[in-house]
Amino acid sequence: MPDKNDLELLILGHTPILQIESHEEKRALDMLVRIAIANRLPVYQWSVTEGLKRLDIDLGTQRHNAEPADVLGHIKSSSVEGIFVLLDFDPYLSEPTNTRFIKEIAMKFDGSRNKLVFISHKIEMPMSLNHSVVRFDLSLPNEEALVKIIQEEARKWQRESGQKVSLDKKSVLRIVSNLKGLTFKDARRLIRNAIVNDDAITESDVDEIMQAKYRLLNRDDVISFEYDTARFGDVGGMSRLKQWLHQREKVFHGQGRQDEVDSPKGLLLLGVQGCGKSLAAKAVAGIWKVPLLRFDFAALYDKYIGESEKNLRATLKTAELMAPCVLWIDEIEKGISGGNDDGTSRRILGALL
Numbered sequence: 001m002p003d004k005n006d007l008e009l010l011i012l013g014h015t016p017i018l019q020i021e022s023h024e025e026k027r028a029l030d031m032l033v034r035i036a037i038a039n040r041l042p043v044y045q046w047s048v049t050e051g052l053k054r055l056d057i058d059l060g061t062q063r064h065n066a067e068p069a070d071v072l073g074h075i076k077s078s079s080v081e082g083i084f085v086l087l088d089f090d091p092y093l094s095e096p097t098n099t100r101f102i103k104e105i106a107m108k109f110d111g112s113r114n115k116l117v118f119i120s121h122k123i124e125m126p127m128s129l130n131h132s133v134v135r136f137d138l139s140l141p142n143e144e145a146l147v148k149i150i151q152e153e154a155r156k157w158q159r160e161s162g163q164k165v166s167l168d169k170k171s172v173l174r175i176v177s178n179l180k181g182l183t184f185k186d187a188r189r190l191i192r193n194a195i196v197n198d199d200a201i202t203e204s205d206v207d208e209i210m211q212a213k214y215r216l217l218n219r220d221d222v223i224s225f226e227y228d229t230a231r232f233g234d235v236g237g238m239s240r241l242k243q244w245l246h247q248r249e250k251v252f253h254g255q256g257r258q259d260e261v262d263s264p265k266g267l268l269l270l271g272v273q274g275c276g277k278s279l280a281a282k283a284v285a286g287i288w289k290v291p292l293l294r295f296d297f298a299a300l301y302d303k304y305i306g307e308s309e310k311n312l313r314a315t316l317k318t319a320e321l322m323a324p325c326v327l328w329i330d331e332i333e334k335g336i337s338g339g340n341d342d343g344t345s346r347r348i349l350g351a352l353l
């Protein structure tokens, strides 16, 4: 577990405050408890609903410490060594009293084994605390871990249902490559759903998992998931494009030899109206059996005046997490043609390139 080792180094290190931005609160807490026990440090957890309680042994909760300022005061005056984990504390960080308390705690903890740990999905630390804080990011599962999750879930379902679970090897490989970018928790949930609905992992689960993943990741509607990918059989002509795509299919899926052909990065389709550009773009996803994401430039400009670049980056990030996928930018000329705006489209082009 490389995560646990890295986290342990930070816990035993000198920076008094640790910030963990994650949706996987339980996984982070489990690791902290194991580290605490191994190092004989008590570990406490605080949440606004439950107050303060010890995690490594059960001593009940201290409800009187539910208020943010109260718990900070308590931690500051506490004489015991320990790891103090504050869950979802971010809304209270903007209170000047709390910030000052945290700073005083940081000064007191400096150089000791005491730690203040913030776990939340998003944390904006006040500037004044910056130099007392280290960030820790939980890693996302790699291919090996994902295969393991699939095997574990299959075995678990076999035990629960008494049904034999069959795993189609090819589909498993595709699911593994499609689930990269998700957290352990989300990946496990999608895998479990896929297994439970028909006691198997098959070709049909691949599409469902891709769509579910897209729903998890998508935060806006600048890109949309296109369910309708075309088959190249539907496209007349364009034989050179078909050949080009076939030659690169293996490399694109990371299977072929990279020294024979380069993995394709982009494809610009240019032609008169109605010659089949949009259709061909859909067929690329169909032929390679990957998700097709459609990027809508008009929505990018309309929805976020003045923030188009930032949102372009967020959108591209989503596409990156969905990879391998085809990102279809239709009517690109309308998005980056420049002209009489304030230079936004030029900056967008820059960001895109």
Ligand SMILES: Nc1ncnc2c1ncn2[C@@H]1O[C@H](COP(=O)(O)OP(=O)(O)OP(=O)(O)O)[C@@H](O)[C@H]1O
Binding pocket: 234, 235, 236, 237, 271, 272, 273, 274, 275, 276, 277, 278, 279, 280
């Ligand atoms: N090569 C082709 N093979 C099969 N159908 C085609 C072909 N070219 C065009 N079509 C049909 O013509 C219609 C228009 O095609 P499509 O929307 O893909 O063109 P386009 O190049 O994207 O046009 P525009 O520039 O207006 O966006 C579609 O319904 C498509 O099915």
Ligand SMILES: [Mg+2]
Binding pocket: 277, 278, 279, 330, 331
């Ligand atoms: Mg078109």
